[in-house]
Amino acid sequence: MAALAKNHRLCFILLVVFITSATPSAAALSGSYSSRCVSPSPAADQHTDVDDASALLRSFHITSGVFSGEGADILFAPRSFYAVSGLHQFTDGFVRRSFSLLPHSVSRTTEPGVLHLAATLTLSGSRVQVFESGAGRSFEKERHSISFYLDGYYSSTSAQLCMVGEGSDLSIDGSMKHYADVALHLRIPSPSSLTDPFVTGSLEGADFEPFSLVTYAEGSSYSYGENASCLPEPDSQPAAARRGIQTTPDGNFSCATLQERIATSYRLEYGPGYAVSFPSLHDPRMYVNQVHCTPGGAVRAYAVFSNDTADKWGFRHIFLSEEAAVVADGHWDSDTNRLCLRACLVARSSQAPATPSTRTELQVHECGIGMSLWFPAVWTVRDRSVAAGVIWNATQMNSSDNHTSVGPDALITASSFQDWKGNLSDVKYIYNFTMIEEAKKHYLKAGLSTSKKKKSNGSFLGNYTYSHREFYFPLFFEGETGSGHARPVMIGSAMVDGDHRAANHSFSRHAAAQLKQSTLVNVSYDMSYDVAPKNWSSFGQLERQHIRAEGVYDPTTGSLCMVGCGEHNGSMDCKILVSVQFFGGDKGFGYGGGGRGRISSLRDSSDRLYFPGKGFTVSGMYWRSVVSESIWRMDMESVVVVISTTMTCVLTVLQILHTKRNPRAAASTSITMLAVQALGLVTPLVVNSELVFFNKRKDFAWLSDSDKGWLHLNELMLRVPTLIAFVLQLRLLQLAWSGRISVDRGSEGEASPAAVERKVLRTCLPLYVVGAAVTGVAHMMNVRAAREAELVPRRFAPAEATTLWGDLASYAGLVLDGFLLPQVIFNAASGSRVKAISPWFYVGGTAIRGAPHAYDAFRAVSYAPTHVYASSRDDFFGVAWDIVVPLGAALLAFVLFLQQRLGGDLLLRPRSRGSGDYQLVSTTNY
Structure with missing residues (x-):
């Protein structure tokens, strides 16, 4: 019940935020702005180009700021909460208080240097929820967020942003809480730089005390300093012993790869003489938690030093006053495969603001720190770092004619130690x-x-x-x-x-x-x-x-x-x-x-x-339990495959009997529909023969040789019912073709079955060709995108790696899902109301084609890694496909049901040409 109530409240909050965000607040720029914001002064909007507005929006986007202060404790759970017994203590724990700023619109004004901005500020944290039960009172900490819709102005001259607005929130007891007369004050440097890299400010409202906000500037308007220099390369560390950064397909520097490798925890070792160079640095851990870079190789970063060796970095605050931190910028040296940075220490300003609780003032100083990071290409038992580096006193090096005066004793060495899940195929052990x-x-x-x-x-x-x-x-x-x-x-x-x-x-x-x-x-x-x-x-x-x-x-x-x-x-x-x-x-x-x-x-x-x-x-072993469960699921799915394909055979037999009992049915059955079904059955048989003998060895590498041999035999046995269904489909096609020839001999003009079938072909064939072309183009685009992201080719839906033939086989399954489309078009073109298709055939066939999508939705929830049934080699699967395909198949079946009772041209009734029944001639019943 608690979880249900929690979800209900979450949905309600999202609805309120949506309504609040979608409804412009007329009060945002009323008298409350002038009472809350001294500057910048409001000004009239003027036309702003789309490209210019887009760039401005990106410059104000903030994703990873933090907030603190007494006012925040009113909005969220207190820092320390004690139960009545005094035995339990609840703190913010591992839920970091953070904020984000998402700008909605921005425009220039008639006042130069002043921008008009509308945005949503979202605060995220945790709060304690109290549950009363027969066993007593219990406490649970839950994640919580509050959003404010704000409107205001930014001055590039003073770098000040002031916005006013309001927000809504659900209290712990379920009542609605409204926050009015809220004001956001931020100082956003433009451009930011190594000596001015932070966004700081405060949030205040009529219902809570002011509290501070701070973040590392994220916008693209950063002014990089002069290129930092690295220490001379030691003989023991040649460039060949370091891994490079893989470039993008166009040859540019890969910022994503650098961010992935650098943003991690580091173990620090201090040389005996480090204290002279770094009297303020002595912590055993360093974490680089923000990295930004440009395609040209310019890099800037924020790093925190900490005495905490518990390695719970994912939950740590990044701007705490008791932690030492540095900001750095520099460049990636592709010749030596090193990142060369110049860093500055970060500390709180010694000049406290007038209201200390409302703003955190950060000061950058001591910018004579050199940092160099690289990625070792050789691993040993003592050093398996994905990233390693050194920190030294760059001022000491620059002031000396002998650059080697910075000896090993004065260095701080860094080595990463967190687990790495990337590709290490180029590392030698x-x-x-x-x-x-x-x-x-x-x-x-x-x-x-x-x-x-x-x-x-x-x-x-x-x-x-x-x-x-x-x-x-x-x-x-x-x-x-x-x-x-x-x-x-x-x-x-x-x-x-x-x-x-x-x-x-x-x-x-x-x-x-x-x-x-x-x-x-x-x-x-x-x-x-x-x-x-x-x-x-x-x-x-x-x-x-x-x-x-x-x-x-x-x-x-x-x-x-x-x-x-x-x-x-x-x-x-x-x-x-x-x-x-x-x-x-x-x-x-x-x-x-x-x-x-x-x-x-x-x-x-x-x-x-x-x-x-x-x-x-x-x-x-964890993997053994997965193997055991996977084998059970494969057995279960194999049974389902046999049942579904057997049902296809049964339904085809029923349609054959229906066609024999009703001579008029053969002439009114679309040859295109039967051909589509036949091709849809034979295509997976042909394409999957390659997958059975080659790809299965890769997909089930964790099975023993005997298990894999049995799996291959099992795969072949599962295809036998499909082969039988294909043969029966050919028999049905032969019956319909024979009946069609007899009727065509006695029919002429546009109403003849042959003429109608040509219309069906002219409609369906281009659709199928275009669909195949789109599948091929999408496959090539996926391959290209995957290569850029250093991934293997993937299908449209989450599945195993595939080839073009594999995607075409999936497309054949999609065509088979809509096997009734040619018959619906045939009936519409001929106006026939002959019950050519047995209800067992089209209703049962639709259910068989929709069942794998229902199972795929269940499999996604239950995390079933097997793909014997509802395989992505047989159809397209995914959230969208699992909804669209069954609905589309059911719609075609319903339309066919109406056509066979009200007339095939019921949707084109003004152009009806009568009953549309064909003139029957004597024929042999095959």
Whole structure:
């Protein structure tokens, strides 16, 4: 009930916001503007070109600002809320208070430098909702947003924007809350620059106290400074060891790729002499959370430094006063594959404003900081950073004749550590064989290689199936709070981290063969888990830990032994032993399987980096559960396919009998309709033969060889009923053709069946050709767009990768969905009311064609990854298709129903030519 009420309130809020946004507020520029806004002064609008207005709208668009202050606590939940018992505390938690500004219209005015602007300001945050029940009072934190429709003026001279308006909101108790006389004050620099990069301001109203708003300027009107310079390249870091930025098809710099790689968390390591250069920087973490760039390679960014190592960056505020931050701009150097930036520290202004609660003043200073970021092309156990870099004192370097005076001791090094899901096919991995040998020593010392008992327990990873996904496993710590996962990076010589398509290819080419041939296989893992810190309470936050390990895996015993590196007590510790023993089973690991493992220190207990060992359990594999569910769904869908195709055969037989019992039906049946059905049945048979034998190996790579062989046989068996339906369709076509020839011999003129059929062809054939051409053009456009986005070609609806033939096969299914169209046109052209088509045939056929779309809608909700039934190779699927296709098919069936009772020309009654029945002649009943 709570969820239902919450959804109801959300719909109501959206309706109010829509009405408010769509209705111009006449009061916006009344006397309230002059009372709330001292400047800029209102001015009359004048004509603004469309292109100019579009550029101006983009310059005022804000998407990621934050707000804070006492006034915000009136609109949202307080910062701290205590239940009556005092035992529970609720804070804003992980819901960041943010705002966005969406401009609706902008125009220039008669006053130079003054713009008239209308926009919607949306505040997003959270609030506490109280539920009363028999068990007592409960509290739940929910996301919440409030929108204000505002109108006002902006002065480019003073960079001040002032807008007034009103807003509406639903209170927690469900009552309507109206906010009147609201004023927004923003300072928007134009252009923004490295020394003036922020938008700051306040929001105030008659019903709440003023509070501050701040964001990093997002508009395109940014004035980049002079090109920043990087440190001279060290001999140990040649340009060849760094990955470049893939360019767009037109050869330009790819801003999207840069943003994707840079905006992440970084671990910072400070050199011994850093304090002289950076007395205000000492935090162990840095997060680059905003990146903007131009096609020419100019880049600007905002980065936050933090002492919080919990790695919950996705929920953090980005403009908190206690955090150090920098703004930077520069350029991407394609020759050395480095991003060179000049940065400035950000701090609150020492000169407090008159009303501190209403505005956050940010000041940029100390702009002598150099930053350089790059993307390593070589990974090791110690460094698997997608992005890495250094920070140094650029003023010190520029003031010295010897640029090398900035030594390693004075640098801050940065390395990213969050999971990466992009394509890493161009990254080379180098094993640390010292760690491999040490892991092998501990493996042999444990006696796992001589355990014959374990070998008889059943199948393990790698000796029954060959998919890199199987090597991913979740872990849960024993006797303490904490859980995590282990993700394979390398299996043998195959890198399987990153993009799953590249991982599949690499695994099938290298790792699978090595698992079959080798007793011990070199492996590399990334482990990430959350643990409870000291003095942790149930309301506290867990700390995230990372281990990067290398070692050996024995697929015959299911034993994994690795030595790795992890951050501990503020230092990097590379003496961590990770051992896992997977459980075997007759059905393979994951059905009833699991395992046990341990993370322990190889150091003496007196060492400051020593830590007590942690035992963990490995649950059944996630991918195995998906496989089990997928196999069940494939079996179920296979049964549905057999039922639907069998019903098609039955309906065709009924139509054949109907045609034999009614001699007039054959002449009134559209040959085009029957030909469309025949072609619609044979096209998937022809095209999918390639997909069965070639693409299935890719689509179901996670199945064992025996399972894939059975799947191929099953696919062929599923096509047999379709082949039978095709043969029956040819028989029906032969009956209709024979009956047509007999009638044509006794009919002449425009009313003859042959003449009417020609009209049907002249109408339908161009439609089908145009549809096929549109399908081909859309396919080529999708391929081009996919290449630009570095993706594989996709169908019109979400589905697997496809070819042009595959899309044409889907189009054939779409034509088959409208198989009644030629018959409807035939009846309309002939005016016939002969019941040529059996109700079983057209009603049943329509239901069969609509059922896959209904199932696809269900599958989208229930997340069923299988496509045996309602396959995108047989038709177009998606939200729009699943609605339009059944409705269109049902409409054609209804029109045909009316035509066979009221006359085929009922829609063209003024041009009716009578009954339209054909003159029958003696014929042999075939």
